[in-house]
Amino acid sequence: MEIRGRVLSVASECVPLIKTGGLADVVGALPAALAGQGWQMRVLIPAYRRLRDRLDAMDEVWREPNLWGGEGVVYAGVIDGLDMLLLDAPHLFDREGGPYSGPGGDWWDNAQRFAALSWVAARMARAGFDGWKPDVLHAHDWQAGFAPAYLAYHGSGGVGSVLTIHNIAFQGWAPAAQIDDLRLPREAFHPGALEYFGGLCSLKAGMVTADRITTVSPTYAAELLRPEFGMGLEGVIRARAADVSGILNGVDIAVWSPEAEPMPYSAKKMTGKAAARAALCVEFGVQVAGPLAIVVSRLTDQKGIDLLPQVVPDFVAAGGGVIILGSGDPALEAAMRGLEARFPGRVAVRIGYDEALSHRLFSGADAVLVPSRFEPCGLTQMYGLRYGTLPVVAAVGGLADTVIHASPAALRAGVATGVTFHPTDAVAFGQALRQLCALHADAKTWARVQANAMAADVGWQASAAAYAALYDGLVR
Numbered sequence: 001m002e003i004r005g006r007v008l009s010v011a012s013e014c015v016p017l018i019k020t021g022g023l024a025d026v027v028g029a030l031p032a033a034l035a036g037q038g039w040q041m042r043v044l045i046p047a048y049r050r051l052r053d054r055l056d057a058m059d060e061v062w063r064e065p066n067l068w069g070g071e072g073v074v075y076a077g078v079i080d081g082l083d084m085l086l087l088d089a090p091h092l093f094d095r096e097g098g099p100y101s102g103p104g105g106d107w108w109d110n111a112q113r114f115a116a117l118s119w120v121a122a123r124m125a126r127a128g129f130d131g132w133k134p135d136v137l138h139a140h141d142w143q144a145g146f147a148p149a150y151l152a153y154h155g156s157g158g159v160g161s162v163l164t165i166h167n168i169a170f171q172g173w174a175p176a177a178q179i180d181d182l183r184l185p186r187e188a189f190h191p192g193a194l195e196y197f198g199g200l201c202s203l204k205a206g207m208v209t210a211d212r213i214t215t216v217s218p219t220y221a222a223e224l225l226r227p228e229f230g231m232g233l234e235g236v237i238r239a240r241a242a243d244v245s246g247i248l249n250g251v252d253i254a255v256w257s258p259e260a261e262p263m264p265y266s267a268k269k270m271t272g273k274a275a276a277r278a279a280l281c282v283e284f285g286v287q288v289a290g291p292l293a294i295v296v297s298r299l300t301d302q303k304g305i306d307l308l309p310q311v312v313p314d315f316v317a318a319g320g321g322v323i324i325l326g327s328g329d330p331a332l333e334a335a336m337r338g339l340e341a342r343f344p345g346r347v348a349v350r351i352g353y354d355e356a357l358s359h360r361l362f363s364g365a366d367a368v369l370v371p372s373r374f375e376p377c378g379l380t381q382m383y384g385l386r387y388g389t390l391p392v393v394a395a396v397g398g399l400a401d402t403v404i405h406a407s408p409a410a411l412r413a414g415v416a417t418g419v420t421f422h423p424t425d426a427v428a429f430g431q432a433l434r435q436l437c438a439l440h441a442d443a444k445t446w447a448r449v450q451a452n453a454m455a456a457d458v459g460w461q462a463s464a465a466a467y468a469a470l471y472d473g474l475v476r
C-alpha cells in the first residue's frame, strides 16, 4: 500500500509492554489499524524498569543529553509487530512500581518525568530520526500533553499535532513556579494559554496548542462541554470546539474473538458458550439459575463500583449471580469481598489483574456490568458485545455510543444489544438489572439480543479511517 504519511505516537502505556487501563490497548492497537489506511505509526513510551531488559535487542536512534537531571537515550525495535521506541532515562523511569506511582504513592516528579517524554517526542518529531520524519505527532493524555506545547513554543518543524483525551479526570498538574524548569514560556502564563487555576496543567497545555483534539467517543466529546464532565477544562474545550472530534475506540477482534477461545463458539453455534459458563461456575463455585453477570474493571469511583453493594442483594434474590475481577481502591476491594462473604455461591470476587481470566469470564458469563459515572469510551462493553455477554451499562460517554438499549421499540425493530440506564445511581441500576432478569427469562428474545450484540461492529476499521482523515488534514 502507498504510504500516505507518518505519525509519531507518544504515550505512557502500550500493550503488550505496559498497561494500567484501556489507554494501553488503544495505543497498542492504533499502529496496525492505521497501517491499513496507509499511515505508518511508531510509538514512543518510557523504558520503565521492567522494560529495560528489552533494550539490548534494540538500536539506539536518539540521544538527549540534558533531560531533567540525566541523559536520555531512545532505542528502536520491533516488538510483537509494533515499531516501538523506548526512552531510557534511568534517573526518571528505572523505579520500583507502576508507571505513575511507587510504593509510597504518586512520584513527586511526575511533571518532570512526563515532560521529559514529551520533550524528547517533540525534538525527535521536529528533527526526524533513524532516516524517518513524521508528518504528525500524536500525543495521548496528560502524560504527553506537553509534546504539542513544545512544538508550538519551540518550533514545529512542519509537524502537525493531535492530542487525544482518553480521560479528562487526569490532568497533570504542576506548580506555576516550575514554568522555567518545564521549559515553557512565561509569556504564555495566562488563562488563555498555560495558566490553570494558578498553576500549570499538561493536559490543558496540550489542549491549547495541539492542531487537533480528539477524544474517544462522540458522546464524551459533547459531554466535555459541560462542567460535570469537563472537570474544570470545559471552557478550554469550548474555545477549541471547532478542532475537537470524538472518534470511538475499537477493540482487537482477533484477540477478543469467541471463535478463538478454548471453548469456541459463534452466533450460529452457541454450545461452546454454555460449556464455558458451566466451567466458570465450577471454577468459582457459583450456581446461578438467572443471569450470571461479570465485572472486569479498575475498582474506582469513576466505574460506579460503589453501587454494587446497593443493587446486588436484589439481583441475587431475583436469581442472578456476579463474578467480579478487579483491583484498585482498598475500600472498594473490601466492599467486594464483603459481598462475596454475604452471598456465597452467588457472588465471587477475584482481586487482581488477570488477562486470561478476563477471557474466561467474557466467554462464560451472560452479562457484563459497567455502571460508570463517566466513561470516555470503555472497552469491556465492546468485549461483551463480541461475546454475546450482554452489556448492562450507564448511558454515558462511549457506553451510550456502543450499546443499544432493549427498549420495546428496539426489541420490535430487532436492533437491541444490551440494557442501558440513566442516571448512574442505585435506583436506575437496580431497574436495569430487573430488566436483565426478565430478558434472560425469555429465552427467545435473549437469543435475539445476543445475536444482535455479536453482529455489532466493534473493530477498528471505521475509526482508523477517521484518524487517517484527521492526519491527512495536517500534512503540510
Ligand code: ADP
Binding pocket: 020, 021, 022, 023, 025, 296, 297, 298, 325, 326, 327, 352, 353, 354, 355, 358, 377, 378, 379, 380
Ligand atoms: P479504563 O481504561 O478506564 O480502565 P477501559 O474499559 O477502557 O477502562 O479499559 C480497561 C481495560 O483493562 C480493558 O481491556 C479491561 O478488560 C482491562 N481490565 C481492567 N481490569 C482488569 C482486571 N482486573 N483483569 C484483567 N483485565 C482488566
Ligand code: GLC
Binding pocket: 021, 022, 023, 026, 166, 167, 216, 249, 375, 376, 377, 378, 379, 398
Ligand atoms: C480511558 C477511559 C476509557 C477509555 C480508555 C481508552 O482509560 O477511562 O473509557 O476506553 O481510556 O481510550
